[in-house]
Amino acid sequence: MENKPSNHSEELLEAGKLNELRKLLIGLNQSELDRIKLLLNDPHEFSKELSILLPYAIRKMIEQGEVSVDNLLPFVEEAMHKSIQKNPQRLADILFPVMGPAIRKAVSEDLKRMIAAINTSLESGFSPKTLKWRLQALTSKRSFTEILMANSYVYHVSHIFLIHRDTGILLHEEQAKESRALEADLISSMLTAIRDFVSDSFKSSGAGTLDEVQVGDLNILVEQGPYAVVAAIIEGRPPADYRLTLSETIEAVHFNQGTDLEKFDGNTSIFQLSAKFLQNCLIKQKKQTKSKPPxxxxxxxxxxxxxxxxxxxxxxxxxxxxxxxxxxxxxxxxxxxxxxxxxxxxxxxxxxxxxxxxxxxxxxxxxxxxxxxxxxxxxxYISTDSGIIIQRAIKALSPPASVQISLRDQTLIITGEASEQWKTKALTQQPYIYGINSIDTEQLTSGTNLQWIIPAIEKHRFDFEINVVNLTEQQQVNFDSLVQAALFLDEFNQMYQKRMAIYVQSFTTKSGNLDANLKVANQRIIAFISLLEKAGVNSKLLVSQVKFAEDLTESVNLRSVRFSVFDNKQANP
Amino acid sequence: MIKKKIAMLGAFAVGKTSLVQQYVNSIFSEKYQTTIGVKIDQKKITLNDQDVTLMLWDLYGDDDFMKMKPTYLMGSSGYLLVADGTRSETIDVAIELQKMAAEATHNAPFILIINKSDLTETWEITAETIQKLQQMGWNILITSAKENIMVEDAFRHLTQLMIL
CATH class of the missing domain: 3.30.300 (GMP Synthetase; Chain A, domain 3)
Incomplete structure (x- = not known):
């Protein structure tokens, strides 16, 4: 009996030593080993322990980058999908507190959009531009609203700020290339202060926050997130769905950098990662100015x-x-x-x-x-054209007016009436008229009478310039013809003992200095008679005569010379 | 880049605006203080080879501290309490403001600046008061905005407290 206590003590002593030895060997005491055994053998206990550690472990893994949210997303989505399929009511119960405000906000945004569109429509009225847009809508198969939006909203997002919600500190800024730099830090803080001021002053609830500031053409749209807000500085009026872009941006920022935002300690460098989301908000739409035709x-x-x-x-x-x-x-x-x-x-x-x-x-x-x-x-050159040959013959022969000349087979045919003297002379001229081989005078009747001589003389008229009695080329031809006719007249006088003569007439006027006029007229006659005499005309045939225009029934050129045949014997018996 | 929000609090006319006037980048008019109750300035300093941007929320000073909007204090990493050495009641206002600020900023670090050291002959705040506050753990600096004494040090010291 005495040994029992002693044995028990020894057992305890042994156990203590064993425990001490075990602790020395593996670092765990008995109670700790028992707990590990319990965890290994009892799944219920193990899962209970694991449930405490698992969220912490996952969070740690995400922070260390070993597992990303993207990796977990499919599992979470699948789990949610199955859960909703299994019990939709449960999700509805969960979402109920947030769905109300969300729906209200969505409806409110839609209403704002609709009112803005209606306002724009009313403002546009039925102007020619609107009618044109309606026509465009008809032809392009786009709705009128689309056309209206496309033409009405001209905007340019110049800056986009990511602002920490509580501190108002600018986390990141993106600006359009062509925009000027702003005091972004100060603006961000001031915007936050104004938001706080509005919120405090009007005691508004969280659902109603400052989300738009409008100053003239400048609009600042603010989209709130749990930890940060995005603010867009817009010149002009943005499209109604731009707010949706901002909303998606702030969601994306929170999704990717939610932890950074939650634990923000002043280091803004890390928010460079959100640049890509913010850049998507830097949109602009310039009004399509219809280029005028040049x-x-x-x-x-x-x-x-x-x-x-x-x-x-x-x-x-x-x-x-x-x-x-x-x-x-x-x-x-x-x-x-x-x-x-x-x-x-x-x-x-x-x-x-x-x-x-x-x-x-x-x-x-x-x-x-x-x-x-x-x-x-x-x-x-010498032409053989019949017309030219005839011209050449006329020049060479100076035929009287009673003579007609034609050409047939290189034979010059002379018809009509002429003096024998002219006929003889004509025949001698044949070798000098190029283009003819012979002269046919069979049909030329000889004779000299006044019937053809008088007209041949009186038909000629010579018009001169002032104080000039020079013959032109054409006048020379006429002059030759006149001389020829005068010679016939002389021949006629001799043949028939006649005293036929030619008045060489000059004309003047009674107005002005009569003596001077007569002198000029006489000088012209003298000069012309001199020409005729030089050409061989008998001076006895030529009688000067000055006539006054006022005495004539027809009008005459005062500087002309005309001819009139008369019987000198009767005039001067 | 480190950016910190700092609030400046104090009774009316203690010299808050004067303290920052020559050292900050400011684009806003002082009228904002009387309209929305705050004016925001920016000051950049380098501390321990690190660039720090301080966003200074200069709150409108009112002897009735109840009018102060605590919302403006939220998110502050630190704050400067400013009192006027020539007006003892401004210390009382500062003490009350500190209580409100400590709650709003979740006990962010702060410094009590007792301004107008250039007018020491007319000071009402006693050394005992200052000592008592120091015993409460308050960091206190005596400055003169007018003569630029210890102003820069105040900002640097507060930044040091915030970053540590």
Whole structure:
């Protein structure tokens, strides 16, 4: 019996020693080992212990970056999905406290948007611009509201601030490239102060916060989050759905940096990570200013085009006209063109010209072509054109008016009536008339009578310039014809013992100095008679006569010389 | 970049605005103090090779501290209590303000600045009062905004307390 206490003591002593030994060996005492055994053997106890550690462990892993929220998201989503499928009512009960304010806010935002749209519609009214937008809506298959929005809202988000909600400290700022820098720290704090002031002053609840400040065209939209707010500085009026963009941004910032925001201690560097979300808010929409057509350029271009067209048309018309002239020249007897070139509006014509041909400038005058636009370079030649040959023959023969000349097979055919003397002379001229082989005078009747001589003389008229009695080329031809007729008259006098004579008439007027007028008229007659005498006309045939215009029934050129045949024997018996 | 919010509290005309006037970047008019009750300034300092931006919330001083909006104190990492050495009642206001500020800022560090050291001959606050407050654990600095004495030190000292 005495040994029992002793044994018990020894057992206790042994146990104590064993425990001490175990502690020395593995570092755990018996009670700790028993607890570990319990955890290993009892799942209920183990899970209870684990449930305490697990949230802390997950949080630690997220903080250390071993597990990201993104990794957990699928499991959480799946769990929620199954939970909702299993018992939707439970989720509804959970969400009920937050759904009310959320729905109210959403409805409120929608109402604001709708009112803004209606206001804009009313403001726009039925202006031509609105009608144009309606037409655009019809043609582009877009709703009128879309067109209206697109045309009405012109805005430019210049700065976006991420502000810590409690301290008002600027966590991060993004600004549009073209915007000027602002005192972002001070503005952020002041904005927070104003928010607090409004909140305090009007004792508003958390649901109603300062979310918009409007100063003229400048709008500051503020979107609240649990720990931070985003504030957008907007020039102009942003679209109604821009608030949704801000809302999504603040959600994204909280989702990604919620812990940083919650534990914010003044270090703002870390919020550089939110830059990408904030940058998405830097949007702008410039009003599509319809570019006006460059009227001035168009007008100038049209004018230029019209000028060019006018120039080309005028040039073509001129060329046509000059070509027609050249064609006419080509058709004119005595011309043979070898080339025609244009330089600008001038035609350069080269070729051959018979001296008997018409003056080219006379032809151009008839076609209303100024001489400065035609340039001739003609070589002389002898034309075999029938017209030119006849002209050549007339010049050579100076036929009386009673004679007609034609050409047939290089034979000059002379018909009519002429003196024997002229006929003889004509036949001798044949070798000098180029282009004919013979002269046929079979149909020319000989005879000299006044029937043809008088008209052949009296038909001639010579008009002169002031104090001039020079013959032009054409007048020279007439003069020769006149001389020829005068010679016939002389021959007639001799043949028939007649004293027929020619009044060489000059004209003047009774007005003014009569003596001076008569003197001038006489001088002209004397000069002309002198010319006739030099040409071989018998001076006895020529009698000067000055006539006054006032005495005549017809009007005459005072500087002209005319002729009248009379019987001098009767006048001076 | 470290940014800290600091509040400046004190009775009316103790010199809060004068204390910061020459050292801060300010874009806002002082009229904000009388309209919304606060004017915000910014001061950048370098402490232990670290740049710190202090956002100074200069609260409107009113002898009736009940009018003070505690909302403006929220989120402050520290605050400066300012009293006027020539007016003993401003210490009383400071003591009351400190109670409110301690609650609003969750016992953030603070410094009591007793301003107008250039007018010591007319001081009403006694050394005993100062000693008593120091015994309560208050950090106290005597400054002169007018003669720029210990002003910069006050900001640096408070920043040191906040960062540590």
């Amino acid at each position: 009227y001035l350029v168009i007008v100038l271009f049209v004018a230029f085009l019209a000028g060019i067209t006018y120039f080309l048309v005028q040039r073509q018309l001129q060329h046509n006209k000059l070509n027609a002239f050249a064609d006419q020249l080509e058709r004119t007897p005595g011309y043979h063109l070898t080339s025609r070139d244009f330089k600008g509006n001038t035609i350069y014509i080269k070729g051959l010209r018979d001296v008997m041909s018409d003056n080219p400038n006379d032809i151009s005058d008839k076609m209303n072509i100024e001489n400065r636009f035609v340039h001739f370079d003609f070589e002389s």
